[in-house]
Amino acid sequence: MKKSEQRDLFPGALEMMILRTLKRQPLHGYALVQNIKRTSNDLLQIEEGSLYPALQRLLKDRLVKAEWGISSTNRRVRIYKLTVAGARHLEREVCSFERMLDGITRVLARGES
Amino acid sequence: MNWLKQLFSRGRLYNDLSDEIQQHLEEKIEELVAGGMSSEEAAHAARREFGNVTLIKEDCREMLAFTWIEALWQDLGYAARILAKSLGFPAVVVFSLALGIGANTAVFSAMNTVLLRGLPYEHPENLVTIWSTQETDPGSEDLPPIAEVTDWKKENQVFADIAAISASDRAMLTGIGEPGPVRIQSATQNFFDLVGVQPVLGRVFRTEESQEQFQTVVISNAFWKRRFNSDPNVLGKTFRLDGMVSTVVGVMPAGFTGFAPWYSYSSSTEGKSTEVWKPVNPGSARNAKRSDHWFMPVARLKPGVTVAQAQVEMDVIARGMEQAYPKSNKGVGEKVISLRDTLHKSARDTLYPLMGAVGFVLLISCVNVANLMLSRTEGRRKEYSVRASLGASRRRLMQQLLAECGLLTFTGSSLGVLLSFWGTRLMRAITEVPEATDIRVNGSVLLFAAGLSVLAALLFGLAPALRAARPDLNDALREGESRTYSGKQGRTRYLLVISEVALAMVLLVGAGLMINSLLRILLPSPGFDAANLLTMAVNLPGTEVKYVEKIPGKDMARVSPKVTAFHQQLLERVATLPGVELVGMISLIPPMGAGMRTFSILGHPGPSPGDRPEGFFNEVSPSYFRTMKIALKRGRYLEESDTTSAPWAVVISETLANRYFPNEDPIGQQILLRYEPQEVDEDRPRQIVGVVGEVKQIGMGGLHPLLYESFLQQPDVFQGGSEFFQLRGSLVIRTASDVRSHEADIATSVKQFVKEMDPDQPVTDISTMDDVLGKSIKDYKNYVVALGFLAGIAVVLAVIGVYAVLSYFVNQRTREFGIRLALGAQRGDVLVLVAKLGLTLAGTGLAIGVALALGLNRFMAEHLWLFDVKATDPATYAAVGILLACITLFACYVPASRATKVDPMTVLRHE
Numbered sequence A: 001m002k003k004s005e006q007r008d009l010f011p012g013a014l015e016m017m018i019l020r021t022l023k024r025q026p027l028h029g030y031a032l033v034q035n036i037k038r039t040s041n042d043l044l045q046i047e048e049g050s051l052y053p054a055l056q057r058l059l060k061d062r063l064v065k066a067e068w069g070i071s072s073t074n075r076r077v078r079i080y081k082l083t084v085a086g087a088r089h090l091e092r093e094v095c096s097f098e099r100m101l102d103g104i105t106r107v108l109a110r111g112e113s
Numbered sequence B: 001m002n003w004l005k006q007l008f009s010r011g012r013l014y015n016d017l018s019d020e021i022q023q024h025l026e027e028k029i030e031e032l033v034a035g036g037m038s039s040e041e042a043a044h045a046a047r048r049e050f051g052n053v054t055l056i057k058e059d060c061r062e063m064l065a066f067t068w069i070e071a072l073w074q075d076l077g078y079a080a081r082i083l084a085k086s087l088g089f090p091a092v093v094v095f096s097l098a099l100g101i102g103a104n105t106a107v108f109s110a111m112n113t114v115l116l117r118g119l120p121y122e123h124p125e126n127l128v129t130i131w132s133t134q135e136t137d138p139g140s141e142d143l144p145p146i147a148e149v150t151d152w153k154k155e156n157q158v159f160a161d162i163a164a165i166s167a168s169d170r171a172m173l174t175g176i177g178e179p180g181p182v183r184i185q186s187a188t189q190n191f192f193d194l195v196g197v198q199p200v201l202g203r204v205f206r207t208e209e210s211q212e213q214f215q216t217v218v219i220s221n222a223f224w225k226r227r228f229n230s231d232p233n234v235l236g237k238t239f240r241l242d243g244m245v246s247t248v249v250g251v252m253p254a255g256f257t258g259f260a261p262w263y264s265y266s267s268s269t270e271g272k273s274t275e276v277w278k279p280v281n282p283g284s285a286r287n288a289k290r291s292d293h294w295f296m297p298v299a300r301l302k303p304g305v306t307v308a309q310a311q312v313e314m315d316v317i318a319r320g321m322e323q324a325y326p327k328s329n330k331g332v333g334e335k336v337i338s339l340r341d342t343l344h345k346s347a348r349d350t351l352y353p354l355m356g357a358v359g360f361v362l363l364i365s366c367v368n369v370a371n372l373m374l375s376r377t378e379g380r381r382k383e384y385s386v387r388a389s390l391g392a393s394r395r396r397l398m399q400q401l402l403a404e405c406g407l408l409t410f411t412g413s414s415l416g417v418l419l420s421f422w423g424t425r426l427m428r429a430i431t432e433v434p435e436a437t438d439i440r441v442n443g444s445v446l447l448f449a450a451g452l453s454v455l456a457a458l459l460f461g462l463a464p465a466l467r468a469a470r471p472d473l474n475d476a477l478r479e480g481e482s483r484t485y486s487g488k489q490g491r492t493r494y495l496l497v498i499s500e501v502a503l504a505m506v507l508l509v510g511a512g513l514m515i516n517s518l519l520r521i522l523l524p525s526p527g528f529d530a531a532n533l534l535t536m537a538v539n540l541p542g543t544e545v546k547y548v549e550k551i552p553g554k555d556m557a558r559v560s561p562k563v564t565a566f567h568q569q570l571l572e573r574v575a576t577l578p579g580v581e582l583v584g585m586i587s588l589i590p591p592m593g594a595g596m597r598t599f600s601i602l603g604h605p606g607p608s609p610g611d612r613p614e615g616f617f618n619e620v621s622p623s624y625f626r627t628m629k630i631a632l633k634r635g636r637y638l639e640e641s642d643t644t645s646a647p648w649a650v651v652i653s654e655t656l657a658n659r660y661f662p663n664e665d666p667i668g669q670q671i672l673l674r675y676e677p678q679e680v681d682e683d684r685p686r687q688i689v690g691v692v693g694e695v696k697q698i699g700m701g702g703l704h705p706l707l708y709e710s711f712l713q714q715p716d717v718f719q720g721g722s723e724f725f726q727l728r729g730s731l732v733i734r735t736a737s738d739v740r741s742h743e744a745d746i747a748t749s750v751k752q753f754v755k756e757m758d759p760d761q762p763v764t765d766i767s768t769m770d771d772v773l774g775k776s777i778k779d780y781k782n783y784v785v786a787l788g789f790l791a792g793i794a795v796v797l798a799v800i801g802v803y804a805v806l807s808y809f810v811n812q813r814t815r816e817f818g819i820r821l822a823l824g825a826q827r828g829d830v831l832v833l834v835a836k837l838g839l840t841l842a843g844t845g846l847a848i849g850v851a852l853a854l855g856l857n858r859f860m861a862e863h864l865w866l867f868d869v870k871a872t873d874p875a876t877y878a879a880v881g882i883l884l885a886c887i888t889l890f891a892c893y894v895p896a897s898r899a900t901k902v903d904p905m906t907v908l909r910h911e
Helices: A004-008 A013-024 A029-039 A048-060 A084-112 B002-008 B010-034 B039-050 B053-063 B067-085 B088-116 B146-155 B191-195 B221-228 B307-324 B339-379 B381-389 B394-430 B434-438 B443-469 B473-477 B487-522 B561-575 B624-628 B654-660 B739-757 B769-776 B778-812 B814-822 B827-855 B857-863 B874-900 B904-910
Strands: A064-070 A076-082 B127-134 B137-142 B159-166 B169-174 B180-187 B214-219 B238-241 B244-251 B276-279 B295-301 B332-338 B533-537 B548-551 B556-559 B580-586 B595-601 B614-620 B632-635 B649-653 B670-675 B686-692 B706-710 B717-719 B730-735 B764-768
Touching: A013 A029, A013 A048, A013 A064, A013 A076, A013 A084, A029 A048, A029 A076, A029 B010, A048 A064, A048 B010, A048 B039, A048 B053, A076 A084, A076 B010, B010 B039, B010 B053, B039 B053, B067 B088, B067 B394, B088 B339, B088 B394, B088 B434, B088 B443, B088 B778, B127 B307, B127 B339, B146 B159, B146 B295, B146 B307, B159 B191, B191 B295, B214 B221, B244 B276, B295 B307, B307 B332, B332 B339, B339 B381, B339 B394, B339 B443, B339 B487, B339 B778, B339 B857, B381 B394, B394 B434, B394 B443, B394 B778, B487 B778, B487 B827, B487 B857, B487 B874, B533 B739, B533 B769, B561 B580, B561 B730, B561 B739, B580 B624, B624 B730, B632 B654, B649 B654, B654 B686, B654 B706, B730 B739, B739 B764, B764 B769, B769 B778, B778 B814, B778 B827, B778 B874, B814 B827, B814 B904, B827 B857, B827 B874
Parallel strands: B180 B276, B214 B244, B614 B706, B649 B686
Antiparallel strands: A064 A076, B127 B137, B127 B295, B127 B332, B159 B180, B159 B295, B169 B180, B169 B238, B214 B276, B238 B244, B533 B730, B533 B764, B548 B556, B556 B717, B580 B614, B580 B730, B595 B614, B595 B670, B632 B686, B649 B706, B670 B686
16 A cells, blocks of 8 residues: 555656656646656556655656746646756666566567467 | 755645645646536545545655654654643653652762772772771771781781871861861871872871971872962971971872771861871880770782782781780781772762662652553553554554653653752762762763663653554444453553562661661750750860970870860850850760770779770869759769869769669769770779769760769879870850850850960860751761652652552443442442552552562661661561551552542443
8 A cells, every 4th residue: 555656567667757758848747647647548557646756756866856837727836857867867767677678578478489 | 964954944845745736636626627527526536546645745755864853853742742731740750750860870970989980099909908806796897006017017928018097087277377177197108108199299208207296297189279279389388287386298199088997077068088197106105005096007918919818817917916915916806808898888888778779769760650651551542543543653653652751751861960960969978988079970970871761761661662552453443441351451560569669668668777777866865955055175285385295205294284274264254255154164075975994993893904894084174064954863063172182073974873883872982094095094093973864975876884074183194195185175155045146256255265365276166066966967867868868759659650550440440330339339349449459559569578678688787877776677667667558558549539439320321
């Protein structure tokens, strides 16, 4: 019950997705969730709230920065931006993720044949 | 540094977070409503999709590193709030902890200074003292005569050297500034070398510099500062000590206070450190006497020699001495004791019982607090369960409770340390060693206090914390407490209460024994009327040629008739002063002592030399008895008509009459007194003319056989040393009305009279008799009060414990009592039920306490200063037992009577 992303995803996955999404454009929390959900074709069932602890962690590690601004729907929202460190971190993470995914895919493929 | 910044800006961070989440939800709702949902449905859906808002906020906070600090802060804040809500509980806890820790810290500061610190001498482990023992009394420790020490020096192979020091005594200082008392000590020349301490200025005295009218002295650093303002040119300066011209040849380093076999005239105002060391006059006949015991030998063991080896050697030497001097040394053994043990003996006797007592008090405090905490945790079970079921982790619950403990302990021990500053002052007063002035709260003492607090907190906090960490959710959340009472729940608490009562009982026994002793000292009248009595001393110096003339070649002194004339004239003049009703004089006022004389009774068979009748004598003016209002039992007082030309008279006390004249009338009997150190009888016998009531002449405890001679009926020539009593004169002045209103006037007049007769003569010890008596017992009284106070605290804490447990018991069973009453039980039955538990607990505690105290009776007998009371005194045990039983009964009564007032209807309605 403690962290839903741990049940649904592997550790760090949510962060990776956030960074990836923010790389395209700065977003506020709500938009970020909708964006991830939409992009994954609603395949990823994450609790919307679980985004916030992840964002706090990224903020603390200075991988993203946040500023108060006005959203397209005219709300006062906090807009998250990727930092340079964040971009570098994302690259490393994606790289290692791809290697891992590659590995997993190979194992699974052999099991099927 | 970033986290620190975050810590202080965390309020803003959290607000941002809340705002953000709020916006998120609102945006979601808006979108859902736009998609066709009703706003109520939308709100539900938004929350469902978002997840647990509180939990997510918690998670977010946890992402920030400072949560533990914050949790602690929160816990402390919560603890403070919850403690402040019911002030009784924290007050009791803080109070008992403060007392426990404060008392322990104060006593430890004394232990630390006096017992744990090394002796400030060179290789102190090689220093020993040597004492004489009597075959008939193996526990005895007497001072050997100095003549014997000289023999040992020649005969032994184990000691590098042997020095000798006298008791620390008081002398009158004149010739520099205001005349006043100083603490002096006689020492052999080699003493300083032997302990390995050299003067910082000058040198030590040489034996040959000591002559009849002149001596060289070494002064302490403190004395140098006080009297000479640390003058570097102090060497060669002279002053007079009891009239003896004394030249300063050396100044000892700061901190060298010396030590002594005992401290005469110990009074806390005067200090116990030796200020002036003077040499032993080698010409004195006392050096050759085998019957004169006034020096403590201090020896340094040769390297590699142990105390046991030295003992073997001294046994051999003692047997040799026994053969060589059968008259003086029959059955005399020698005991070698390390200097450390010798010096620490009196301090140990003071400190061990206190350390035990304060340890007990702290233990009881902890037990008590543990008990209260347990009851409290028990009472807050529902709160813990609710918190646990809302998601609080066990660790967090424990942390919360420990925060409470911590807060209580911290407050308690801070207060305790404050208390200990006051306590160390008391310790300085009641610890009878020179180092006592150094007792203070320092780093290691504070460290001790801190360690003690942590220990205390663990002792009382851990059990409740562990219990709180395992709340039984089902049980506790059910409405109300359990309906039936299982004995198991209370067992821990019962054990705690029993041990509290037992410990309190032990302390009460110790304090009871001391109070018993004190009462035996205080209650009997001193033998005279101390009200409206003023005393002051005019002690003429034995070194002034105008008063005393030493007879060349003999150890004798001729006292000038001027001495008697001086005192007589003074008495006459003082009698005429306004406000003075009567005036008398005595060599030493009670309870300051007397001189010992042995005697033979004319017409009785001559006593054997080792078993001569003893009496303690003082010279008095005839008016002394009437001034003091000492009861006349038989015969008459001394009168003005008892002059040198008349037959010499003596007045004796009842104790002496009963002891030596058990079956006959002492009046009319003649006795021949002997000054024992010189083994010479007086020239003329004295006739017993009166028997007077008992007076506490020598200390406040015990009665001694007393003799009173008139100062007008004394020989011209005294045996050396015995002229002392003729020269001393303490006035006792009875005023018609309140002595304090006359004190200053009379003192001024007496000083004026004395100055007119001899300008150099000081008047000292001006004090009311009430103050003299009070002061003589002050330190002991303080000690008893301290011990009694500790025992009192122990009892109060124990009673709180009994009360708390019974209250809890009654609360737990309110429902049961209600049902019992509804079913027809009498109120008396309920009362019995509660009282039975209370009595069982208190009774068991008492019994264990008595057993413990009896087990400790050897310790008590050894270390408690008991007067006329055995450590197993049944009356004391009974008295304190009954006292404790009564107090605990009272503690039972309140909860028990509450139990009987349970209204069955109210209780049953709750069912």
